[in-house]
Amino acid sequence: MEQTNYLKILRRRWKIVIASGIVALTAILLLTPTTGGLSESYTATATLLQPPDGRESSGGLPTKVTALLVTTGPVPAAVADRVDYTGDVASLSQLPQVTADPSTGVVTISVTAETASRAAAIADAFAEETIAEATARSGGDDPGVQLLQRAIAQPAHTGPITWLTTRTGLAVVGLVVGLVLGVALALLVERLDTSVRDRTDVHRAYRVPVLAEIPRMRRSLRRAHALVLQTQPASMVAEAYRSLRSSILLIPSHVLQPIGTDDARAKRHAEHSRPQVILVASARSGEGKTTTVANLAAAMAEGGRRVLVLDCDFRRPQAHLFLDVPDGPGLSDLLHAGEGTQDLLALSRPTAVEGVRLVTAGTMVDLPPALPTRIAGILAEARGLADVVIVDSPPMLIGNDAMDLMPYVDTILVSCRSGRLTHDQADRASDLLARMRVPVAGVALVGARPSAPLSQMLPLRGAASSSTYRQKGVRVGEPAGEQ
Numbered sequence: 437m438e439q440t441n442y443l444k445i446l447r448r449r450w451k452i453v454i455a456s457g458i459v460a461l462t463a464i465l466l467l468t469p470t471t472g473g474l475s476e477s478y479t480a481t482a483t484l485l486q487p488p489d490g491r492e493s494s495g496g497l498p499t500k501v502t503a504l505l506v507t508t509g510p511v512p513a514a515v516a517d518r519v520d521y522t523g524d525v526a527s528l529s530q531l532p533q534v535t536a537d538p539s540t541g542v543v544t545i546s547v548t549a550e551t552a553s554r555a556a557a558i559a560d561a562f563a564e565e566t567i568a569e570a571t572a573r574s575g576g577d578d579p580g581v582q583l584l585q586r587a588i589a590q591p592a593h594t595g596p597i598t599w600l601t602t603r604t605g606l607a608v609v610g611l612v613v614g615l616v617l618g619v620a621l622a623l624l625v626e627r628l629d630t631s632v633r634d635r636t637d638v639h640r641a642y643r644v645p646v647l648a649e650i651p652r653m654r655r656s657l658r659r660a661h662a663l664v665l666q667t668q669p670a671s672m673v674a675e676a677y678r679s680l681r682s683s684i685l686l687i688p689s690h691v692l693q694p695i696g697t698d699d700a701r702a703k704r705h706a707e708h709s710r711p712q713v714i715l716v717a718s719a720r721s722g723e724g725k726t727t728t729v730a731n732l733a734a735a736m737a738e739g740g741r742r743v744l745v746l747d748c749d750f751r752r753p754q755a756h757l758f759l760d761v762p763d764g765p766g767l768s769d770l771l772h773a774g775e776g777t778q779d780l781l782a783l784s785r786p787t788a789v790e791g792v793r794l795v796t797a798g799t800m801v802d803l804p805p806a807l808p809t810r811i812a813g814i815l816a817e818a819r820g821l822a823d824v825v826i827v828d829s830p831p832m833l834i835g836n837d838a839m840d841l842m843p844y845v846d847t848i849l850v851s852c853r854s855g856r857l858t859h860d861q862a863d864r865a866s867d868l869l870a871r872m873r874v875p876v877a878g879v880a881l882v883g884a885r886p887s888a889p890l891s892q893m894l895p896l897r898g899a900a901s902s903s904t905y906r907q908k909g910v911r912v913g914e915p916a917g918e919q
C-alpha cells in the first residue's frame with residue numbers, strides 16, 4: 437500500500453486511533469497507584485563502624501558477626517517494636533541489605549520503604565538495635581561498634597530507568613503503545629470494510645461514472661435539512677452541486693437514447709437535447725437522495741430554469757423539509773383520485789427557492805399508492821410545466837416504486853453516500869438498473885472526501901469510457917464536453 441493510501445486511511449479512521457490511545461492511557465492510569473508511584477520507593481543506608489578485624493578490642497566482635505546480628509537473633513523483633521511493624525518479624529528480618537568489610541570494620545544497613553522517612557527510621561532502628569545487641573553480647577564492655585552515619589534516604593532508582601517507571605512515564609508509554617495499536621486496528625478495519633467509499637469503489641460497484649463528489653456536510657446543516665445552495669451558496673458543497681448540474685446538463689441526447697426499440701421514447705429524446713426528467717435513485721435509504729434532489733433543483737433554478745420537484749418517496753417523504761413547503765395534498769392524492777379530478781399544476785406549490793415548485797408526496801395512507809396506474813400521465817403532464825423535472829424516489833432495494841418510475845424518465849442519477857453501501861448491495865442495485873435498461877447519467881458520491889481538486893472533478897471526459905460501463909447493460913450518459 438502506498439504511503440498516501442496509509443494517510444488516507446488514517447484520516448478516515450482517526451477516531452479508532454484516538455480511542456485506542458485513550459483506552460490504553462485510561463487503563464494505565466487506573467492500574468497504577470495515584471500516590472507514591474512505581475519508582476517512588478526510597479532506600480536509606482545507615483553505617484556502623486567498628487575496629488577492623490584482627491584489631492578488635494577486648495569484647496569486640498568480628499565484622500561479619502556484627503553484620504549477622506542485624507538480621508538474626510533478637511534485633512529484628514526489637515526493631516519491629518520500635519517502628520510499629522505490623523507484619524511478620526521474619527519478613528522484617530529480610531528487609532535490610534547488609535554489607536560488612538572486615539578490612540575497614542564498616543557495616544552498612546540499607547532498607548527500602550515506600551517513604552523516605554519510613555526507610556530511614558527502619559534503617560536507624562536496625563543500626564541502633566544492632567549496637568545494643570553487640571553491647572549485650574560483650575558482657576557490658578564497649579564492643580567498639582558505633583553509628584558512623586545515620587540513615588539518609590534516596591529514591592530507590594536512579595538514571596533514565598527512573599523516568600520510565602514513574603506513573604507519568606508509564607502513561608506516556610501506554611499512550612504511544614495505544615496509538616500504535618490503534619493504527620494497526622484502523623488498517624485491519626479498513627481491510628475488513630466492504631463498503632463503497634470513493635470514486636474507485638463506485639466505478640467498481642456501479643460501473644458508471646461519478647458525476648460529482650459532494651463533500652461531507654457539517655452535522656448542524658444535516659440536522660436542519662439545510663438547503664446548502666441557499667444557506668451557504670459559496671461553500672464547497674454548493675459548488676459540488678453546481679458541478680453536478682453541469683455534468684447532467686452536458687449529457688448529449690444521443691447518449692440518452694433508450695436501448696430498446698420504443699419509437700415513442702426515441703422521438704421524445706430526440707426532441708430534447710438535454711434530459712428533462714431526472715430520477716434521483718439510490719440502493720438504500722439515507723444515501724442523500726432528497727438532499728441531492730433539493731440542492732440540484734436549486735442549482736438548476738440558478739440558471740433561470742423552471743424546475744418542478746416531484747416527491748415520489750411515499751415511504752419517507754422529505755423534499756418539503758428542504759424546500760420549506762408545509763406538507764399537504766400531493767401526488768398520493770392525485771394517484772388515489774379518479775382521473776381528471778385533480779391536476780398537477782394545482783398541486784404544485786412554490787418553494788423557498790425562486791423558480792422551483794414542489795409537488796409533495798401528499799396524504800400518507802397505510803399502503804403507498806400504486807404508481808404504474810397513472811404515473812406515465814403525471815410525468816407527461818409534468819414535462820409541460822417545467823424546463824426540468826426532478827423526481828425523488830424510495831430506495832431501489834426496498835420495494836418496486838423506483839423501478840415503476842424508471843421507464844418514464846429521461847435519465848437516472850444514482851445517489852451513493854460514501855461508506856453506507858456494501859459492494860454486494862451496490863452490485864444488486866447495479867443489476868436492477870441493468871435489467872431496467874434505462875439510461876443512467878452517473879453517480880453523485882455524497883459525503884465523500886474529495887479524491888481530486890474540484891477543478892478536476894468537473895469534466896468527466898476520459899474518466900471512463902462508455903463501453904466500460906456498458907458491461908452490465910447499464911446505459912451511461914457521458915458529457916460531450918463544454919457547450
Ligand SMILES: Nc1ncnc2c1ncn2[C@@H]1O[C@H](COP(=O)(O)OP(=O)(O)O)[C@@H](O)[C@H]1O
Nearest residue numbers: 650651652653658721722723724725726727883
Ligand atoms: N454531503 C453530505 N455529507 C454528509 N451527510 C450528508 C450529505 N448529504 C446528505 N447527508 C446525510 O445523509 C442522510 C440521508 O440524506 P437524505 O437526503 O435524507 O437521504 P435519502 O433521501 O436517500 O434517504 C441525512 O442524514 C443527510 O443529512
Ligand SMILES: [Mg+2]
Nearest residue numbers: 725726749754
Ligand atoms: Mg429521502
